[in-house]
Amino acid sequence: MTIREAMEKRHMVRKYKDTVLPEDIVKKLNERIEALNKEHHLNLVLRVEDGTAFAELIDKLITKNAKNFIILAADPAEGVEEKIGYSSADIMLYAQELGLNTWWVGASFNKDAVKKECPNHTVYGVISIGYGEEQGNVHHSKDDFEVCSYEGEAPQWFKDGVEYALMAPTAFNRQSFYIKGKGNTVHFEYKAGEFQGIDTGLVKYHFEAAAGKENFEWA
Template sequence: MSLSMKEAIYTRHTVRQYKKKAIPQPILDKLSKRIEQVNQTYNTKISLKCDQKDGLFLPLRYVIAKNATNYMILASDDRIRADENIGEASADLMLYAQTLGLNTWWIGGTWNHKKVKTQAQADHVIGILVFGYGETSGKPHPSKNSREVSLYEGKEPDWFRKGVDAALLAPTALNKQNFFLQGKGDEVSIHTKEAAFSLADQGIVRYFFELGAGKDNFKWIY
């Protein structure tokens, strides 16, 4: 029985080593269709690359990576909110891949920029999302607690707590979880500390929070 997107939040973990196992074409077709949908939704230009055996990583990554030959290029036109939208789109895709029985690895640095950017469909490329059948399912990353990353004014509703719990399971740069969620009534805002990938992190966390809280329960305040 396949996972729902919400269930995938709790089973998804970063995986860096993969089996030499081909991904069936029907699965790739589903991924391609999903990419088309998120590109329309978030105005991104993410693309799919499979069986790329050489030159993907800088030397450091080869120490910890294994059989990471399939990836999505996380790209967009260079515009306002581009990184945040790429974050939201990539969050959707990593969880969708999980529902298909695949594992993922969001990489913001140490990939071969020259190789990947020549394959991209837009000039603004911030990372890659590796996917495949992991040698393991990964393990949970160290996490802050909800009080460190959130504050609700008044009695905290159940939907806000569930949203924060989901947000804490989102991957962020260097697992720093440099975000803060604030709620009041049905309004929620998110802030991230300025750093590399902070806007992409914000998009990823927003997506996880929405799935956990339920979109109909609140609205974002910018």
């Protein structure tokens, strides 16, 4: 599966099969998480066979068998939320390539239970992960002309970047970003508000993965 295929296939999945993650899959996920922690100075942690994060949602039948999750934690610092979002996109798409499904959760989880697993760092959210009962649905999306502009004739890499940026998950599916291009320079804006930094990281990752980092530079 290519990275573009992973972006196309990844959708929010809340209900999972009662299947234990194989040891080799857990090993691969932990290796990816370790690499992201090292590169971005984060403290992401994978928890398996642990339903405490979503116990209340399971009781309300909002989710099912949500017993594996990644804690998105780090020490507060400038730009850390964007790094959390960027790394979240990376691990979710990697999980998709491994045949797994995910759900990025910023608020609807048991914060006290999760904090106990990562007591010395700030928790910014969690990612539920497992084998979905279904593959999720395409979220409603804005049109590309609503979120971008390019000075002159837009090259294909820019068009591709915007197309796949619109596939990124954002808080409440707001897609409150705007991407402007000129030559090989790209300027990114995101409306101020809750989850602004995290959403920025999520969307930028998708844009980079489709456009190709060798084709442009961020302003």
